[in-house]
Amino acid sequence: MSLPDLPLRKSAVVEAVGGDRAFRRRIMEMGLIPGTKVRLVAVAPMGDPLTLELRSSRLSIRKREAAQVRVRV
């Protein structure tokens, strides 16, 4: 499934990272790579963006880009 489909506070493992090159490169540099454990910790008031927890840090990205990240529960 893709990241935005993950239930709140549920953990999953990243399978593949897609999307626009600059964005993909940046989140990968920040540690969101295949095999990384990730958890959805918050959704902003209007349903976007999302906050993820990975590698003991918190990262916010928008739904549109998060949809390009495939995860496995």
Next chain:
Amino acid sequence: MSEPSTQAKSESSRPLVALAGHPNTGKTTLFNALTGSRARVGNYPGITVERRVGEANLDGFGPVDVVDIPGTYSLVARTAEEQIALDAMLGLVGQKRPDAVVICVDATQFVRSSHLVLQAQEFGLPVLVALTMTDEAKQAAPDPVEMGQCLQCEVVSVLAAQGRGITELTAAIARRLRNPDRREIWHWQPTAWLRKLLDETRAALPAEWPACDAMALWALMSVETGDELHGIPAALRQAVHLPSEARKRIDDEAILGRYAFMDTKLAPLGRHQPDQNLTEKVDRILIHPWLGLLIFLLLMFALFEGLFAGANPLIHLIEKLVGAAGDGIKHALPGSILAHFVADGLLAGVGAVAMFLPQILALFFFLGLLEDSGYLARVAFLMDRPMRAMHLHGRAFIPLLAGFACAVPAIMSTRTIERRRDRVLAMMVIPLTTCSARLPVYTLIIGSLFPARRIGGILPTQGLLVVFMYAFGMVTALLAALVLSRALPPLRARRLPLVLELPPYRRPRLRDVLGMVWDRSRRFVTDAGTLIVICSVVLWGLLDFPRAPARPSRDWKATIAQVESTARPQLERAEEAERMQQSYAGRIGKLMEPVIAPLGFDWKIGIGLVGAFAAREVFVATMGVVYGLEPDTAQTSLTLREKLRQEKRPDGTPLYTPLVGLSLLLFFALACQCTSTLAVVRRETGSLRWPLFLFAYTSTLAWLVSFAVYQTGRALGL
């Protein structure tokens, strides 16, 4: 700007130590601990990002310069702002090459934070690691010696706030400075395919760049169509132009290669998971969809109250002090032009600068607390969706809100937004929000021209109008952002996807926050302040010269001498009114009349508009003088209202109708006629182009809207 040359002079002899790292890794605290908080602040060439340099004395080595490089996650860059870290670490674009690079690594996230260390090592930079936040990481922190062996560079554990590890770090820096080793260290091996690409790209690099593999890899990963980098030659762009599949493959190889090393060799050094209970618990409340929003709004209300009401007593005190000093000077040297110049021109300008300080101090203190505690990133998270709809950055919310108190500190606070395009866009629309200086003008116009009636016996017309003007300011600011970001090429830049780290909640360090507040205020006074004083003096000259009515309607001296002393003040005020009407500002007002007549304004309002350039509230005082009222009394405002109501056009109809009032209100709401704001925009953008554009577009908009409203109203017979 003269800064680069003075910097070059004072820095030339001493070795340079660069301080780099992710944002929120305690870099600033370490910088302050090393340099004793004394920093010279300048800008990076061609870009308004602060460059802080301080001096540190290394035991047994001597003095060195320490430069604080803006927080960065990677040396690979998408924008000119992100490129700064690379330029500063490598000594490109005329910057001095550092002799040692200290990279701050947050012990709670040391695996992820080490990515930057690996990148720097690939360039062969003289790297050493300062391991920060070890108190927070506790058992999760790696052993510095083991980590150093793994990374092949020195790692020193520091707790800068407590001053622990600083001696060890300075000793390590001294060792690194003495060590000439500049070996390129790669913790992963490129495949033959990438090797070939690196070799080809290296040949295409500009001569002034280091001709190494890391630089070639940087170009392959950073340069692409539509990037916002500076100084990339066309030949290099050509050389790295690859199909998108190949580019993704390069990214995968480099990043996954580094992480493979970090996850297998480095990660096992952290034997425990860091405790993140605090951040987890606090975030459950603070970024909760509705509870978080509620707390956010309450906090913003407190911020606004603090700016608006909290700073007021101080502002009034400064106003009184400046007024008293001016009176003192005029008293000591009665009738002298010099005293007049010092009191009403120079001192008024200095007072204007000083009066901005309470709000600047308050706003930056609050922002510093929000930023260092980790909350400011949450603001960007909560506000991203609504702000994005207007093409604004989530972080632009606080500057926009602060604009309701005063545009000057608000524009200065756009510095929390990283990207220039986002920052300039925010600066262009902040002056449309209803700042507190507009309130006296609104009160005067609404109080004199609109009946104090209640709609349906409940809602007060006047109060509603004030509320309407505030809403109008917010709506026009947001709409302007939407339009400008579409219509204006420099602001149209591609919207970047959001990548926002929410740092762990931490207790802000008062010393760091106060140091930042001090830096900001000092730079405001020295840079923008000078320009504000000059403008104030020019405006004083326009309003006060010639000193006597150029074409007196009667012999004032003789007339005043003839009447009894009780009648004199009134005549003196009449003379002053005539003088003001015939001053340069008065002449400008008359020249302006054909332009502002279609808005329903006469030349006397024109004089007021000229005066309002000093500060909007000066409009009220200027109108007071134009109508021959006693200055600075509580009565002025009431009598001025009377005067305005009585003023007639040549044909005998009242000049100030509610329609003219509305037209004037809208004009004041839209036109950025505030020299201080323009001065600060010049300072923050580093160019004259943006303040001129701001002035031109808001004035045009104001004219068009007032014109439309006034002429429509007339056509409807109002």
